[in-house]
Amino acid sequence: MVTGVNEFSEIEHFSIDWRKKFYGKPLAVLFPKDVNEVSCLITLVNRTAGLSIVPQGGNTGLAGGATPNNEGNQLIISLKRLNLVRAVDFFNRTLIAEAGCTLIELQKVIEKSKLYFPLDFSSRNSASLGGLLATNAGGLSVLKYGTAKDCCLGLEVVLPNGEIWNGLKTLRKDNSGYSLKDLFIGSEGTLGVITAASMRLFSPVEEKYTYFVKTPNLASAIELFGQICHKTQDNILAFEFMEKNAIDLVTRHFPERVPHFIKQDTNYVSCIVEFPATYQKEGCNINSLSEVFLNKRICSYQKKCSEKEGKEVWCLRESITFASAKDGPQVKNDISLPISKIPDFVKHITRKFNQLYPDGSFINFGHIGDGNLHFNFAPFFNKVLTKGKAAETADFLQNKEETIRGLINDAVVLYDGSITAEHGIGRLRKSENVRLKSDVELEMMRKIKHSLDPKNILNPEILF
Ligand SMILES: Cc1cc2nc3c(=O)[nH]c(=O)nc-3n(C[C@H](O)[C@H](O)[C@H](O)COP(=O)(O)OP(=O)(O)OC[C@H]3O[C@@H](n4cnc5c(N)ncnc54)[C@H](O)[C@@H]3O)c2cc1C
Numbered sequence: 001m002v003t004g005v006n007e008f009s010e011i012e013h014f015s016i017d018w019r020k021k022f023y024g025k026p027l028a029v030l031f032p033k034d035v036n037e038v039s040c041l042i043t044l045v046n047r048t049a050g051l052s053i054v055p056q057g058g059n060t061g062l063a064g065g066a067t068p069n070n071e072g073n074q075l076i077i078s079l080k081r082l083n084l085v086r087a088v089d090f091f092n093r094t095l096i097a098e099a100g101c102t103l104i105e106l107q108k109v110i111e112k113s114k115l116y117f118p119l120d121f122s123s124r125n126s127a128s129l130g131g132l133l134a135t136n137a138g139g140l141s142v143l144k145y146g147t148a149k150d151c152c153l154g155l156e157v158v159l160p161n162g163e164i165w166n167g168l169k170t171l172r173k174d175n176s177g178y179s180l181k182d183l184f185i186g187s188e189g190t191l192g193v194i195t196a197a198s199m200r201l202f203s204p205v206e207e208k209y210t211y212f213v214k215t216p217n218l219a220s221a222i223e224l225f226g227q228i229c230h231k232t233q234d235n236i237l238a239f240e241f242m243e244k245n246a247i248d249l250v251t252r253h254f255p256e257r258v259p260h261f262i263k264q265d266t267n268y269v270s271c272i273v274e275f276p277a278t279y280q281k282e283g284c285n286i287n288s289l290s291e292v293f294l295n296k297r298i299c300s301y302q303k304k305c306s307e308k309e310g311k312e313v314w315c316l317r318e319s320i321t322f323a324s325a326k327d328g329p330q331v332k333n334d335i336s337l338p339i340s341k342i343p344d345f346v347k348h349i350t351r352k353f354n355q356l357y358p359d360g361s362f363i364n365f366g367h368i369g370d371g372n373l374h375f376n377f378a379p380f381f382n383k384v385l386t387k388g389k390a391a392e393t394a395d396f397l398q399n400k401e402e403t404i405r406g407l408i409n410d411a412v413v414l415y416d417g418s419i420t421a422e423h424g425i426g427r428l429r430k431s432e433n434v435r436l437k438s439d440v441e442l443e444m445m446r447k448i449k450h451s452l453d454p455k456n457i458l459n460p461e462i463l464f
Contacts, residue, residue: 014076017067018060018123019325019332022427024068027051029076035156035164035195041077042193043162045457052457053077055189057131058102060123062332063426065135065188065462079130082195088113093201094153094170099130099194116204118145122318130194136186138422140314143369144237147422148185151200155181157192160453170198183448188424189459191452207277208237210310212261213293214268214301218243218368219343221269224298225369226339228273231289237274239369244268245381246320246365253323259312261303268300271368272313320365324376328390329397330363331377331404332428335412336421339371345415346375349408357404359383372421377404402431409436425463434464 014029016022032038045051056066056078068074082098083105089095090113097106103117103124110117119132121139131137133155138147145151154169167181184192215221218241225239244267251258262270293302305313324330337345346364353360361381366374379396397404409419409432425433434442442464449456 022064022067026068033081057128058126062423063428065426115201135424154198156196205276210305211273213271220298240272241368243364245363249323253326333375334423337417341415
C-alpha cells in the first residue's frame with residue numbers, strides 16, 4: 001500500500017530544504033497514493049507513541065517547515081503521488097485537484113480548458129497545490145488575484161486523528177458557520193494534511209503590456225504605484241521591484257539573464273509593471289497614464305517591452321532567488337509592511353546596519369504592490385574575502401544571524417509589519433514568532449492546535 005523511498009530517489013532529497021539550511025533524519029519517507037492511504041497512515045501514527053509526521057509537497061518551501069528533525073522519530077508523508085486533477089468546471093470556473101499536483105501541471109491542464117490558474121511563482125516546476133495552500137503562498141499575481149487563500153474555495157483534509165474532512169465545495173458564497181478551510185490554509189501542515197482542494201479559475205488575459213521602469217528611489221516607486229493604481233482604477237496585473245544590489249547579484253551569477261537595456265550605472269529602483277492590453281485598447285485614461293510615465297520625478301526611464309523583452313525582464317526578476325542561492329549564505333527575510341511605510345522602514349534599518357555592519361548590504365526586491373519585500377542581508381556583499389565568500393559568511397552568520405534577524409524584525413514591528421508575508425514561519429522563524437506575537441495570539445493558536453491535534457503528531461516542531 002505504501003511505497004518505499006527507493007522507488008523515488010535518495011532519502012536526502014526529502015530531508016534537506018531547498019536552501020540547504022535545514023537537515024533532518026526522517027525515520028522513513030512515505031508515499032501514499034490516495035486520501036484513504038493518508039488516513040490509514042495518520043491513524044497508525046496516532047496509535048504509536050513517540051512518532052510524528054511532517055507533510056511534504058514539492059519541498060520548495062523557504063522556511064524549513066517541510067524538513068524533519070534529526071532524531072529519527074518523524075515520518076515524512078510526501079503527497080507526490082496524489083496528483084490527479086479530479087475536475088475542471090468551465091461554467092463554474094473551478095478546479096478540483098489533488099494536493100501533489102505541481103503548479104506547472106495545473107497551469108498546463110487548465111490552459112487546455114481555456115481558463116487560467118492565477119497562482120504563479122518561479123518554483124512552479126516542483127511546488128505543489130497542497131504546499132502552496134499550507135503556506136498561503138503569494139507570488140507574482142497577488143495584486144489581481146490575491147493569495148492562495150483568496151483563490152481557494154474548499155479543501156479535503158485528513159485530520160490528526162485520521163478522519164477525512166470532505167470540504168471540497170466550489171461555492172463563492174457559503175456562510176454556514178466558521179470558515180474551516182481558512183484554518184488549514186497557512187497552517188504549514190500543523191493542523192491537517194491537505195489531500196485535495198477546489199480552486200477558483202479565471203479567464204486568461206490574452207494580451208498584456210509589460211513595462212520596464214526606472215524610478216529614482218523607493219519612495220518614488222511607491223508614488224508611481226499609487227498613481228498607476230489610481231489612473232487604471234486598479235487594473236494592474238503586477239508591480240514588482242528590484243533594487244540595484246538584486247540586479248548586481250544576477251549579473252554576478254547569470255550575466256546572460258540581464259537584458260541589454262538594463263544598465264546598472266546608477267542607484268535607481270527598477271520596476272516591472274504589467275497591465276491587461278484591453279485597458280489601453282479601450283482608451284481608458286491612456287493619456288493620463290502617459291502623464292504618469294512622463295513625470296521625471298517618479299519615472300526616469302520607461303520601456304514598453306516587446307513580448308520577448310517582457311519574458312527577459314521576468315526572467316531577470318525570477319533569477320534573483322537562484323542567484324542568491326549561488327552567492328552564499330544571507331539572512332533571508334520575507335517581510336510585509338504598509339506600503340506607505342516602506343521607505344521610512346528601509347531608511348531606518350539601513351542607517352542602523354551601515355553603522356553596525358559596514359561591509360554588508362541589503363538585497364531588496366519583491367512584490368512592492370503587495371507591500372512584500374524580500375529584504376535579505378548579505379554581511380560581506382561588496383567585500384572580496386580571502387577565504388571565500390560562502391565559508392567566511394557562514395562563519396560570521398553562525399554567531400550573528402539571530403541578532404541580525406532580531407534587529408530587522410524589531411523594526412518590522414515598529415513599522416506595523418509582519419515578519420513573513422508569504423513564505424511562512426516553519427523552523428526558520430519559529431523563535432521570532434514566539435518572541436514577537438502577543439500572548440493572546442499565541443494562546444489562541446495553541447488552543448486551536450491542541451483541540452485538533454491533542455497528541456501533537458502533525459509537524460509539532462514548527463510555528464510556535
Ligand atoms: C525559487 C523559489 C521561488 C519562490 N517564490 C515564491 C513566491 O514568489 N511566493 C511564494 O509565496 N513562495 C515562493 N516560494 C516558496 C515556495 O515555493 C512556496 O511556499 C510553495 O508554495 C511551497 O510548496 P511545496 O509544495 O514545495 O511545499 P513544501 O516545501 O513541501 O512544504 C511547505 C510547508 O507546507 C506543508 N505542507 C506541504 N504540503 C502539505 C499538505 N499537502 N498538507 C499540509 N501541509 C503541507 C509542509 O509541512 C511545510 O510546512 C519560492 C520558492 C523557491 C524555491
